[in-house]
Amino acid sequence: MNIATQGTTVSADSHAWSGASMIAPSCDAGQGTAGTFVSRDFTLAERPQTATLRISALGLYRAFVNGNRVGLDLLTPGWTCYDDRIAYQTYEVSDLLVAGENRIEIWLGDGWYRSQLMWASNPIVNCWGDRVGALADLRSGGTVLLQTDGSWRGGLTPVVRNGIYFGEDYDARIQPRDNSGVDILSFDKTKLVPHETAAVRELAARQPLDTWREGDGRTVYDFGQNAGAYIRIRVRGEAGAEVRIEHSEVLGPDRHFDNRNYRSARAELVYTLSGEGEELYAPLFTFMGFRYARVGLAGRVELLAIEMVPISSVPVVAAGFTCGVEAVNRLVENTIWSQRSNFIEIPTDCPQRDERLGWTGDAQVFAGTACWLADSQSFLRKYLRDVMHDQRPNGAVPHFSPDPTRLHPIMDRGDWAGSTGWGDAIVIIPWQLYLHYGDKAALEECFPAMLRWLDYLWNISEGPVIRPPAVWGEHGFTFGDWLQPVGDNRKPRPTVADDCAATLYHFISTELSARIARVIGEDREAERLEARAAEIRQAFKHEFFSPSGRIAHNDQTSWALAFLHGLVPAEYEEAGRAYFRTVAEETDGVIGTGFIGTPALLPALTRLGMRDLAEKMFLNRKVPGWLYQVERGATTIWERWDALAEDGTIYDPDMNSYNHYAYGAVCQWLFEDVAGIKPREENPAFHDVLFDPAILPALSPVSAWHDTGFGRVEVRWRLEAGQVTCDLVIPEGMTARMNATPERRALRIDGQVVAPGASAAIAAGRHVIEFSI
Incomplete structure (x- = not known):
């Protein structure tokens, strides 16, 4: 195939899928076997001025017209339930057509549709079907020029084997020959929808920063950045010579190549040369998560060039944050790269190992940060539709979506649905879409699913306090504060118990759903939910607070979530502040929170006025801590706080990812608290924001920006000798409000004094704000 790419994506058209059929190559031998294609030769009397190719597939497809690739989209038609x-794409292809003889080929890959999903102990293949196929039509105006039907031919491609976890083997000596027929598959075309979000695309390629040769002759390339990506090579050599490429995220001691954490994911590329001059190759139907590539050569072959090509559904950065601490700036950059790497069609936990699943808990804690760092509206709306489809009849929300276990239950672990903190994604993600984009339709679309989820929660223990079972997979099982660190195992620090964590989230989702009900005009449901939230609040007080005001487990997660969501009774607030400060100070600045507690920790401390502690915990360089990762050379966010020891030893490669965005949720705090731009639910989508910067002296100077629907909002502040100077840029159509709080003395906006306790409106434009602390 010609490497030149032509054809452009166009808006989805509305004409019905009438005569086109889903066709499968008769030579397809099934999952994990040689790749196949379908093709058709056709004649045009003249080249049409406009022509659109509308196309979808079971599995993945790559289309070619007259030898030229159609479009730039990757991993099409994408991943849904x-x-x-099933999505389809529409391309303008008139430039690819000629008067006279033309040819179209649609190459097919196993993709998420039928290649392995889940890990080695419970692998699922052929999850949605065991036949790959293509559906397409070519139109000019209202005239059908071509459509998939029984007259097409099939054959084998040079892709010898492919899979999302497996990687890809490609033998360039194989010339595609359409020497097979096609089978027409039974297919419900009402399932077809226009692609619901931006397509996966390539980012700028990265060249190796360092290279070294191992003792066995293989060469390791360091691209300086962990990413969801693939390798592109240019080679020259004899026919049958082979290039094998392995991938890894980290190196062991002495720069030892180590990808044990990939588990059963082979994640390799094998390219066999045709021997015809210079050859260029990048995989068609897979991607990896890696920073390092190890290349082995067999036969007479010369590697002329190698580069990493990152890919993402959200390639455009929508925000930036910098401050006076360079490690913090790198942390923000790491979070951006983890979002890019894991926002490939769905929000996955990781892009490298035999998992890469759309875990709902990870997505819900990160949703706010995701909307700051990229335009995530359509991406998360698409994901929520999968979550709702995977929701169980009893209301349980899946642990991940699209969920292979719904169709192929894993009996030794029960139903993979229903964990508090994870299932609450169905409430929290739509709310973030409303705050950032004013997406009321997302609230309306998800509201019935929210109600079913809340009823499920209540029914776990038949009441407001949830008592989850300890056995994995039983009804109501919860992950709790997943991967919460406990410190010295001889004297572990207190951690939140499952019942407390589950009841906390029971309240969070119930109270938030009541607010959502008000927004969408469901007032009767709002009243019912408000009453239920009040009942949970009272039960939480009775169950988890002592008469002295001490919360049951006296841990950072319990206090952070309880304070942030208003579950600390007024009469216990003073005592609670003291307890919270003590449990934070006792660790000497070390974090004691996991997946659900971490996003709440610094916002809670900051809004309670404990900014000294928030600053100390954030800037801590010891494990567990955000900056420990940075100082150990991380270029993305780790799954575990202790993923890499100080001596470089890999911790527990059986469950260890170095590209997990969950702990990057701290960036929401950087934008909303440290930079001080808070979206307001009363007037969402940045129509009206609260400007409320938390001045952390060690971070000065701070600079942040975000591209909103109105344009770019910018903030800069610096602290010098107790005097704070802020530069604030508000785009047209947006307003801000700032309160003259007691800690802001002598507040002046553009030279005008704001009286203590007053609230000042700030119009669009550039403003200088000054106060002392």
Whole structure:
């Protein structure tokens, strides 16, 4: 195939899929076997001025017209719950057509549709079906020029084997020959929807920063950045010579190549040369998560060039944050790269090992940060539709979506649905879409699913306090504060118990759903939910607070979530502040929170006025801590606080990812608290914001920006001798409000004094704000 790419994506058209059929190559031998294609030769009397190719597939496809690739989109048609919806793409292809003889080929890959999903102990293949196929039509105006039907031919491609976890083997000596027929598959075309979000695309390629040769002759390339990506090579050599490429995220001691954490994911590329001059190759139907590539050569072959090509559904950065601490700036950059790497069609936990699943808990804690760092509206709306389709009849929300276990239950672990903190994604993600984009339709679309989820929660223990079972997979099982560090195992620090964590989230989602009900005009439901939230609040007080005002487990997660969401009774607030400060100070600045507690920790401390502690914990360089990762050379966010020891030893490679965005949720605090731009639910989508910067002296100077629907909002502040100077830029159509709080003395906006206790409106434009602390 010609490497030149032509054809442009166009808006989805509305004409019905009438005569086109889903066709499968008769030569397809099934999952994990040689790749196949379908093709058709056709004649045009003249080249049409406009022509659109509308196309979808079971599996993945790559289309070519007259030898030229159609479009730039990757991993099409994308990943959805295929038993619910399958996307299609539409391309303008008139420039690829000629008067006279033309040819179209659609190459097919196993993709998420039928290659392995889940890990080695419970692998699922052929999850949504065991036949790959293509559906397409070519139109000019209202005239059908071509459509998939029984007259097409099939054959084998040079892709010898492919899989999302497996990687790809490609033998360039194989010339595609359409020497097979096609089978027409039974297919419900009402499942077809226009692609619901931006397509996966390539980012700028990265060249190796360092290279070294191992003792066995293989060469390791360091691209300086962990990413969801693939390798592109240019080679020259004899026919049958082979290039094998392995991938890894980290190196062991002495720069030892180590990818044990990939588990059963082979994650390799094998390219066999055709021997015809210079050859260029990048995989068609897979991607990896890696920073390092190890290349082995067999036969007479010369590697002329190698580069990493990152890919993402959200390639455009929508925000930036810098401050006077360079490690913090790198942390923000790491979070951006983890979002890019894991926002590939769905929000995955990781891009490298035999998992890469859309875990709902990770997505819900990160949703706010995601909307700051990239335009995530359509991406998360698409994901929520999968979550709703995977929701169980009893209301349980899946642990991940699209969920292979819904169609192929894993009996030794029960139903993979229903964990508090994870299932609450169905409430929290739509709310973030409303705050950032004013997406009321997302609230309306998800509201019935929210109610079913809340009823499920209540029914776990038949009441407001949730008592989850300890056995994995039983009804109501919860992950709790997943991967919460406990410190010295001889004297572990207190951690939140499952019942407390589950009841906390029971309240969070119930109270938030009541507010959502008010927004969408469901006032009767709002009243019912408000009453239920009040009942949970009272039960939480009775169950988890002592008469002295001490919360049951006296841990950082319990205090952070309880304070942030208003679950600390007024009569216990003073005592609670003291307890919270003590448990934070006792660790000497070390974090004691996991997946659900960490996003709440610094906002809670900051809004309670404990900014000294928030600053100390954030800037801590010891494990567990955000900056420990940075100082150990991380270029993305780790799954575990202790993923890499100080001596470089890899901790527990059986469950260890170095590209997990969950702990990057701290960036929401950087934008909303440290930079001080808070979206307001009363007037969402940045129509009206609260400007409320938390001045942390060690971070000065701070600079942040974010591209909103109105344009770019910018903030800069610096602290000098107790005097704070802020530069604030508000785009047209947006307003801000700032309160003259007691800690802001002598507040002046553009030279005008704001009286203590007053609230000042700030119009669009550039402003200088000054106060002392």
